[in-house]
Amino acid sequence: MLDAKLVRTNPELVAQNLARxxxxxxxxxxxxxxxxxxTLQLQVEELxxxxxxxxxxxxxxxxxxxxxxxxxxxVESLGAELKTAEAAFEQNQQRLRELFLGLPNLLHESVxxxxxxxxxxxxxxxxxxxxxxFTARDHVDLGEGVGGLHFDRAARLTGARFVVMTGQLARxxxxxxxxxxxxxxxxxxxxxxYVPYIVNRKxxxxxxxxxxxxxxxxxxxGDSEYFLIPTAEVPLTNLVADRIIEDQDLPLRxxxxxxxxxxxxxxxxxxMRGMIRQHQFDKVEMVQIVRPAESYAALETMxxxxxxxxxxxxxxxxxxxxxxxxxxxxxxxxxxxxVWLPAQNTYREISSCxxxxxxxxxxxxxxxxxxxxxxPEPVHTxxxxxxxxxxxxxxxxxxxxxxxxxxxLPPALWPYMxxxxxxxxx
RNA sequence: GGAGAGGUGGCUGAGUGGUCGAAAGCGCUCCCCUGCUAAGGGAGUAAGGGUUAAAAGCCCUUCGAGGGUUCGAAUCCCUCCCUCUCCGCCA
Numbered sequence: 001m002l003d004a005k006l007v008r009t010n011p012e013l014v015a016q017n018l019a020r021x022x023x024x025x026x027x028x029x030x031x032x033x034x035x036x037x038x039t040l041q042l043q044v045e046e047l048x049x050x051x052x053x054x055x056x057x058x059x060x061x062x063x064x065x066x067x068x069x070x071x072x073x074x075v076e077s078l079g080a081e082l083k084t085a086e087a088a089f090e091q092n093q094q095r096l097r098e099l100f101l102g103l104p105n106l107l108h109e110s111v112x113x114x115x116x117x118x119x120x121x122x123x124x125x126x127x128x129x130x131x132x133x134f135t136a137r138d139h140v141d142l143g144e145g146v147g148g149l150h151f152d153r154a155a156r157l158t159g160a161r162f163v164v165m166t167g168q169l170a171r172x173x174x175x176x177x178x179x180x181x182x183x184x185x186x187x188x189x190x191x192x193x194y195v196p197y198i199v200n201r202k203x204x205x206x207x208x209x210x211x212x213x214x215x216x217x218x219x220x221x222g223d224s225e226y227f228l229i230p231t232a233e234v235p236l237t238n239l240v241a242d243r244i245i246e247d248q249d250l251p252l253r254x255x256x257x258x259x260x261x262x263x264x265x266x267x268x269x270x271x272m273r274g275m276i277r278q279h280q281f282d283k284v285e286m287v288q289i290v291r292p293a294e295s296y297a298a299l300e301t302m303x304x305x306x307x308x309x310x311x312x313x314x315x316x317x318x319x320x321x322x323x324x325x326x327x328x329x330x331x332x333x334x335x336x337x338x339v340w341l342p343a344q345n346t347y348r349e350i351s352s353c354x355x356x357x358x359x360x361x362x363x364x365x366x367x368x369x370x371x372x373x374x375x376p377e378p379v380h381t382x383x384x385x386x387x388x389x390x391x392x393x394x395x396x397x398x399x400x401x402x403x404x405x406x407x408x409l410p411p412a413l414w415p416y417m418x419x420x421x422x423x424x425x426x
Numbered sequence: 427g428g429a430g431a432g433g434u435g436g437c438u439g440a441g442u443g444g445u446c447g448a449a450a451g452c453g454c455u456c457c458c459c460u461g462c463u464a465a466g467g468g469a470g471u472a473a474g475g476g477u478u479a480a481a482a483g484c485c486c487u488u489c490g491a492g493g494g495u496u497c498g499a500a501u502c503c504c505u506c507c508c509u510c511u512c513c514g515c516c517a
Binding site: 004009038041042044045046048049051052054055056057058059060062063068071072074075076078079224244246365367374376 | 436443444445455472473474475476477479485486487496497498507
């Protein structure tokens with residue numbers, strides 16, 4: 001959510017910034033609602049003030065044994081008047097709330113212009129893609145050869161966009177999550193968390209998935225309004241919802257390994273082959289809660305934390321700054337990390353690190369006590385994948401492949417794989 | 427699932443339908459006092475919002491959430507959520 005005061009006092013500036021995303025802010029509607037709000041709020045508060053004043057005088061008169069009948073007659077019409085005013089105000093508030101909850105975050109000035117993926121800006125590359133003296137196989141073929149990747153079985157169990165892993169690939173998947181968690185907790189100072197995979201509407205509104213992106217979520221049947229998490233960002237970030245954090249407790253760094261569930265509505269036909277785009281995938285997530293002045297430095301270090309996983313796994317990648325048109329709803333700035341996939345002969349997203357500034361904090365009511373002002377102020381929140389486990393497996397298989405279809409594993413994983421250093425046909 | 431108890435400020439914990447945003451204690455901040463420490467004395471200390479260019483001041487809201495009764499609700503009524511204890515069931 002944007003700062004209401006800023007939007008109110010400077011709608012043109014806000015509109016200009018949002019226009020970079022291709023979002024058109026109806027400033028006319030906004031200022032209309034706002035001036036309405038002002039009138040209605042003043043009216044309601046004045047009526048309430050009157051009511052309190054008179055009620056008190058009734059109390060006093062009663063205590064002194066005076067006749068209260070004339071006083072009662074005096075307030076008679078107040079109640080009805082207040083009720084109508086409150087109803088109008090509440091309606092106005094509702095509309096403003098809906099409008100505000102639908103506004104995306106303001107972009108940081110360093111975000112490059114552009115409408116789509118094409119315009120994202122490459123920041124740096126790491127590692128050299130191998131030149132193969134044979135035709136690269138993709139992870140589906142490699143998984144089949146090495147054994148343990150079963151899309152057909154998953155399709156029968158559930159449907160499209162699911163996978164079953166068995167044997168050494170299931171183990172590799174587990175090894176990867178353990179490895180990632182170990183690095184984030186022991187080397188980068190994150191506190192490991194175990195969190196619910198099912199959350200309520202308020203929580204998803206806090207991080208910005210709701211109300212706008214409900215169709216991307218899996219919703220549970222039942223009396224409670226529950227959703228499967230699309231990312232651990234949701235429970236982890238909401239850990240600080242409705243809290244005031246003391247300065248000395250910042251920054252907070254949380255990590256968690258969770259499955260993520262996404263309906264992938266609107267991506268029919270995209271990445272249908274393989275594990276790239278699934279309804280269920282595992283991810284190790286990083287979340288940071290920081291002082292506002294430190295959030296951009298934190299974005300750089302957090303991106304580095306994601307990169308270090310790829311470096312240890314010896315996977316070539318590049319970092320891109322998302323352009324204005326490609327950046328997510330709640331983010332002010334985002335770096336995507338894209339890993340090299342030989343079979344696709346291109347880089348594909350494997351991590352996304354975002355600074356949401358105060359956008360989520362305002363929605364959640366997450367604040368810190370600024371020692372300079374002594375007042376509670378919204379914190380800044382960041383989140384990043386560290387990393388998406390399924391896509392990391394894809395990258396490991398494809399980048400480690402040998403001419404005979406076996407797959408060499410990087411030394412960083414050896415301790416997690418027992419004695420296995422190469423995945424070969426069983 | 428059954429029976430009971432309870433949800434009040436950073437924490438503990440009082441609270442009568444009216445002057446209660448709420449006693450008291452702890453914690454915290456500032457000041458005083460003692461050579462230091464320990465102890466003691468005094469003052470202050472919730473959040474959100476509006477009005478304002480901003481502040482001061484003033485006003486509104488908030489005692490788990492939402493409704494209701496009333497001139498007036500932390501206090502009375504209804505519904506829901508959550509926590510605790512006992513019983514049952516259970517990974």
